[in-house]
Amino acid sequence: MSSPSKATTIPHVVKEEVIASGKWLKLEKTTYVDPVGTTRIWETTKRTTRQTGAADGVGIIALLKRTLHKDCVVMVKQFRPPMDCCTLEFPAGLIDEGESAETAALRELKEETGYKGEVVGVTPVTCLDPGLSNCTTQIVMVNINGDDMENTDPTQQLGELDLMKKEKIVVDSKVYIYGMGMSQAFFKPNELRVLKQ
Numbered sequence: 097m098s099s100p101s102k103a104t105t106i107p108h109v110v111k112e113e114v115i116a117s118g119k120w121l122k123l124e125k126t127t128y129v130d131p132v133g134t135t136r137i138w139e140t141t142k143r144t145t146r147q148t149g150a151a152d153g154v155g156i157i158a159l160l161k162r163t164l165h166k167d168c169v170v171m172v173k174q175f176r177p178p179m180d181c182c183t184l185e186f187p188a189g190l191i192d193e194g195e196s197a198e199t200a201a202l203r204e205l206k207e208e209t210g211y212k213g214e215v216v217g218v219t220p221v222t223c224l225d226p227g228l229s230n231c232t233t234q235i236v237m238v239n240i241n242g243d244d245m246e247n248t249d250p251t252q253q254l255g256e257l258d259l260m261k262k263e264k265i266v267v268d269s270k271v272y273i274y275g276m277g278m279s280q281a282f283f284k285p286n287e288l289r290v291l292k293q
């Protein structure tokens with residue numbers, strides 16, 4: 097006997113109301129219709145800085161390439177006020193108005209690490225924490241020629257917050273997942289065929 101079928105509908109947002117707003121973020125009450133046709137409420141955070149048509153920011157996977165060295169993935173350790181500790185992250189930042197993801201990536205990489213890079217790839221717009229926020233990012237792949245004179249003694253241009261010292265470090269989930277993917281591809285490539293391609 098087949099089970100009674102539930103009515104299905106295309107889920108969609110009906111209304112977005114701002115509950116609180118600051119300089120960088122706002123909290124909204126999102127009224128939406130779920131897949132079975134029930135009207136519900138979701139609490140949503142959004143950035144106030146979003147530019148039309150673009151992702152909010154970029155994340156940068158930068159490979160430092162030097163003669164006679166293994167390639168290194170460049171990461172940044174910085175104090176993050178919402179976490180009240182330092183985090184280990186890929187270099188990242190918000191896209192400025194009128195800026196492309198590629199330009200933002202090279203600018204942020206220079207600011208946060210001192211390295212001058214070359215873009216070799218960029219993802220489509222991806223979401224970051226969709227149960228919490230509509231925040232989006234594009235991941236930009238960058239190569240750094242570490243033999244270039246410009247990249248032999250890189251100097252960071254960090255803000256005040258980045259220089260604060262704290263012991264505890266939380267690893268960004270993107271870094272962790274990247275590490276697990278690399279580990280899987282290297283040590284157990286046959287267990288997940290998609291990683292072999």
Ligand SMILES: Nc1nc(=O)[nH]c2c1ncn2[C@H]1C[C@H](O)[C@@H](COP(=O)(O)OP(=O)(O)O)O1
Binds near residue numbers: 121189
């Ligand atoms: N949620 C935020 N709250 C703040 O009080 N300030 C914030 C938020 N998000 C961004 N910013 C400020 C902090 C920096 O001065 C600029 C640039 O940020 P971004 O490009 O994201 O750089 P990183 O923080 O290094 O990723 O905006």
